[in-house]
Amino acid sequence: MPWFEDVKIGTSSELGSYTFTQEEIIAFGKKFDPQPFHVDPEAATESAFGGLIASGWHTCSIWMKLMIASRTDDPVEEEPDEDGRTPPRGGPSPGVLDIRWKKSVRPGDTISYRTEVVEKIDLKSRPNLGIVRSLNTGTNQNGETVITFLGQGLVERKAPLNTAN
């Protein structure tokens, strides 16, 4: 990915689509979120959701999966800079903000994920890094938004932030 300085606000990319199967929804639920409406199709029918739905953490984890796949499948060729340094790989995240599970994800739903850079934050405490904030969305096959959240990534800077002033 580009250096922090070269990241442009408004840059967006489609991360691809994923179809949630009933088997995967139940498998994830049994491991991490065994509430009846995530693991038991019959009990789910009686629940407020009217049927089996994916754990919200599953919907988030699939975003991550597609984000990593999109970086790997479509590596942007970055030229080494004047010092011969290769641009950064994706870095760790300090956290995410405002996850909204807006609609349930049900077996057979195909969710298309998209990411758009919305903000860049200088870090005085870590002058070699900056935070890039991205708005991530997942949309189902009917065009309904099922999830949105603000992701954050620590991205290396080409040159340290000038913290003198």
Next chain:
Amino acid sequence: MTAPIYFWEDIAPDLSFETASHKASTEEIIEFAQEFDPQPFHLDAEAAKDSLLGGLCASGWHICSLSMRLIYDAFLYKCAALGAPGIEEVRWRKPLFVEDTVRVKVTVLEKRSSASKSDMGLVKWQWEMLNQNDETIALLSSWMMFSKRPHPHTPSEEHA
């Protein structure tokens, strides 16, 4: 299925509890990463040493999912829970390294009735995952929806 014991009314506004502890194995950390977050610092101990995180550690989404499971096993299993509309904030403060033993401290911050559904209430709580040295691994704040206690039985039901 265990019948719900805890309705929205039963959750004290100052409720606080800790989940059981869980030792995160190398295998489970790599397994989650292979499926959902295949970055070198979640997959490969050697590559992880040279990363910003400094060692093989769990995906942030694994941390969230594992917290969910610990909280389910400690508390949610007995609640009439209706899911969460979302999460206000997740902070990944320190890596969860392989073989760390973690637990989650849960603190209720706020309660309110649903404006749109009279049979539902919401609880805002904070989840704090701690490691064996009591260092904060992750902090999360979220609203969760719970059923309200059903109305008292009518006489006809009582005598049915």
